[in-house]
Structures are given as structure tokens and as C-alpha cells.
Amino acid sequence: MYCYQCEETINGQSCTKAGACGKTADVADLQDQLIYVLKGIAYYNQKARENGIKDKNVDSFLMKGLFSTVTNTNFSSSDFNKFITEGISLRESIKKNLTTRNIDLGETKDLSFGEKVKATLGVSHPETRFTIPEAAIINTETLKTASVGVLTTQNEDIRSLRELLVYGLKGLAAYAHHAEVLGYTDETLSEFAEKALASTLDDSLSVDDLVGLVLECGKYGVNVMALLDKANTSTYGNPEPTEVFLGTRDNPGILISGHDLKDMEQLLKQTEGTGVDVYTHGEMLPANYYPAFKKYDHFVGNYGGSWWSQKSEFEKFNGPILMTTNCLVPPKASYINKVYTTSVVGFDGVKHIDAKEDGTKDFSAIVDQAIACQPPEQLEDGTIVGGFAHAAVLSVADKVIEAVKGGKITRFIVMAGCDGRHKERDYYTKFAEALPESAVILTAGCAKYRYNKLNLGDIDGIPRVLDAGQCNDSYSLVVIAQKLAEAFGLEDINDLPVSYNIAWYEQKAVLVLLALLHLGVKNITLGPTLPAFVSPNVLNVLVENFNISPNTTVEEDLKRLL
DSSP states (O other): OOBOOSTTOGGGTOBSSBOTTSOBHHHHHHHHHHHHHHHHHHHHHHHHHHTTOOOHHHHHHHHHHHHHTSTTTBOOHHHHHHHHHHHHHHHHHHHHHHHHTTOOOSOOTTTTOGGGSOSSOOEEETTTTEEEOGGGOOSGGGGGSSOOSGGGOOSHHHHHHHHHHHHHHHHHHHHHHHHHHTTOOOHHHHHHHHHHHHHTTOTTOOHHHHHHHHHHHHHHHHHHHHHHHHHHHHHHOOOOOEEEEOSOOSSOEEEEESSOHHHHHHHHHHHTTTTOEEEEEGGGGGGGGOHHHHTOTTEEEEOSOOGGGHHHHHHHHOSOEEEOSSOOOOOOTTTGGGEEEETTOBOTTSEEEOOOTTSOOOOHHHHHHHHTSOOOOOOOOSEEEEOOOHHHHHHTHHHHHHHHHTTSOOEEEEOOBOOOSSGGGHHHHHHHHHSOTTEEEEEOSGGGGGTTTSOOOEETTEESEEEOOSGGGHHHHHHHHHHHHHHTTOSOGGGSSEEEEEEOOSHHHHHHHHHHHHTTOOOEEEESSOOTTSOHHHHHHHHHHHOOEEOOOHHHHHHHHO
16 A cells, blocks of 8 residues: 555555555555546546537546545445446446447547547456546556556656546545535536546646646635535524533434534434433534524434544543544544544444435444433533634624724634644644734634634634634634625735634545645645645645645744644
């Protein structure tokens, strides 16, 4: 295996024997194979789309397949073998349909494969145990190796940009999948994903070409986050400023983690009147802010903290846990029999709940198990406040603007992104504690767990930590910044008193970063380490054009960002 898509990759370079996330080398290789199959699907489906042939099932599979390879999402070799088998079948079906219509499958002007792409497609590659379309072969050396992964691309800078693009697409796919579950889709997202995936097979594209595609991925990142925001708020209402209970009650409970709000809704409905309480964990915390969920008396609050602490917290919860999206850590034997997965999440040996044809899910097995469990062990007490997405903040925009004009708020610090398990992430706690009392933190994602329980107070009733929600709610922070720029008559949001100190861990954070770059945001501080997949030359491009820099020490970064 060779994987370096997350922030915690071994020695800041790559995982080659087993993933720091817990995935095995076999699963890593299967994920590489799936991505390669998806590239073949993208190539053929582009041609189908150009000829007026559209299939929503292909779009859905492409997004689901990409999402399944996001860090901490699926660890199941059996799941990936199924994905690959289904992907090959889908790819061959698209090919057959094109052939039946006498549509040329060979070289195309769009992808510039030149003489390397032949009309005869479908070459057996026994070492990888699946068929590789010749349109997805960059050179003949590919046929002589078993590798279809990262190192297949020899040029370091081209490899860096291709991987950066693919990781951005993984984040895009995750958000598109969440929106689709609620009935919201955008065909242009699939069109771009196909174009971008196919481009990683095109050996004629230059560094400049790929840089352009990476920034274009940021454009679609903004679009997909806006789509998901619309899906969530149209279905469940705009998040409201809310005090979230952190303690426990005496009833047995179910813990739900991840990002999927439809799963949250179905679980609350199916547990109503059962005597079982429901608690959120990790990235599901913002579910507490939505009006549609507040009507359930058995929805208690949030239990525990960030994703990486689940091994100790899940054990103490006592009841069953439902993992709805990424953020799964390989379960310990002491509680693995209480973990349930759904959607694209998977782990061999864990019970999985599939959706029915109408999209509903039967959580009765979880409820039955919960009834027989002891109540959760209390970890903490008190409350935290959140729910400051764009609608809530903009409803008091006059108050915010007045505080800025009056000098009571001197700086907004965007500290969105991901949390992680490494000790150096204490930096974000110390940074928040060291900020002047006139600074307000804007946050989204699980990075907030490093400081959202600190007693930082408020400014004229405005909390000094404004939590917009999940990582996809970084879109809210963009909307807030844009509206503030309008209010102050500024054409460039970089002229606002806003600084960016972003933490990253996985591929959804990569998409958020690309979205910020597309919007022209500059001077971003990124940490706790820079991505291993960004080559020195590509980093120079980002520095020269956007002045991206790594975080250093709290003291030095405070001077620079304030």
C-alpha cells in the first residue's frame, strides 16, 4: 500500500504497511483499485453524457464509491470487493450501450490521449483481478506492474496535483451523497467529477492545466456545500442558537455519530415512546441545533467529544452506537458487538443496516439492544452553545457590525476544519485561550472540540465561539464573510478583519480548503502539518498565489494573524 491522503499519515510521509487510520494494506489496495475503476466509469460516462445518454444511477454510484474511500469511512474488504465488482459491471454496461449506438470509444479531443488510446478497449490485468479499460492506461508500463495507485504517476508534481484533485473529489462526493439522501441533486457536480477523474488519466495535461482543475474543484466545492445547506435547512429548518446538554439521564441510550441528518430523523422517530434516549457524538453534535429535532423529548444532547476519543467514550456509553458516515475508528472488542454501520460506512464483523428501496431504514435491532443496556456513564456536565450558521448570525448582523465599528470586536478568527488525535493539536486549544477578549472564533467541523468547551465568554451577548455546525457548514462561514464585506462596502473579503487558522485531517477538509481558494481567500494558516501529497513545487504555487503558510507557534501565529 501507499497512502498519504490524511494528516496523520506515518511520519508525515505515507502509510505503507497499515494505515494510521486502522485500515489494512489489503483494504488500501482495494480502495486504489476502486478509484481506478471509477476513473474508467468517468471516462466512458463522459462520452455517454456528450451523446445525450444520462443515468442517475451512474452519478450516484460514482459519488458513493468516492465517498467510501474517505478516511475512517469503510474498512471492509468485502464491501470494496462488492464495489469493484459492481463498478466493473456498470462500466461494461456503459461501454456496451455506447458500442450499440456506434459511438467511438477511442481517442477523444477532449482528453487528448493521442495514440496511446486505441479503439480496442478492455485489457485483462490478472495481478489486479479486474479489467482495466485501455482508455485508462497512460503508458505501456502500467501493464507491467500491479500498481494502479498513487505511485503509478512518476512525475512528482503531476502526481501531487492529481491526488489533490482526487481528494477534493472525495470530499465533494461525501457532501453530494448527503444531499442526495434528502432528495437534492445537481447534475453539474457529477459532470465535473467525471471530467476531473478522467483528467487524471490524461498524460498530456500540464501542471498549469491541473492547477486550473484543482481550483475548479473548489468552485464545485462551494456549489455542493450550498446544495447540502439547502437540503438540510429546507428539510429540518435553519439551525438556531442552542444550549446543548452534556450530561446523561437514567434511561438506556443510543449514540449516533457522523453527519447524516436523515438517519438522525429516522432514529428519533423509531425510538419515540420506547424509553430509550438518543445522544449525539462527534460531528452529529450540530443536529441539536435544528428545530425539527428539538420536538423529541428523548433527544438528550451530546455525549463526549471528537471522533478520535470514541474508543474510551463508546465503551463508557454502555448502549449501542450508530455510525452514519465517516469518523469510525476500528472498534475495540469490548464494544464491537454494539456498533452498527449504515450507508457507505463499513467494518468487517460489525452489523450493517441497509436502506430499503424507498430510502427508509429499520433501526429496530438497535432499539431492542439499547433497551437491554445500562444507562450511559456520565462523562461531564453542563452545556455548550452552538447553532450559529449563516441565518442565525445574519439575523443579528446589525449587532455584529456595531460591535466591530465600536471596537468591541477587533478580529474574527476562522478556526474550522477537522480534529485529530495527535498531541500537537493542543496548539488550537492554546491558540484559542491566547486570543484577546475582542476576538471571536468562527468554527465548523470537529476542530471545535479543541476549544468549544472553554469558558471564553461573550461580547455584548455574542459568544466568542460561534459554531456554525458540521464541516460542510463551513459554507455558512463563507456566507457570513461575504455579507459582512457587503455591509462594510468592501469588494474583497480579504479586507475584512478575518483571519483563517484552519485544521485539516481528511478529504472533506481538502475540499473546504479548495473552496476557500476558489473564493479568493488568502493568507490561510494550515496545520497541524502540511499535506504530504503536496509537492514542494505545488506548495510554492499555493504560497505565491494565496500566501498559504503552515502554523508555527501560538505566539508567532497570533502576531501574524491578528
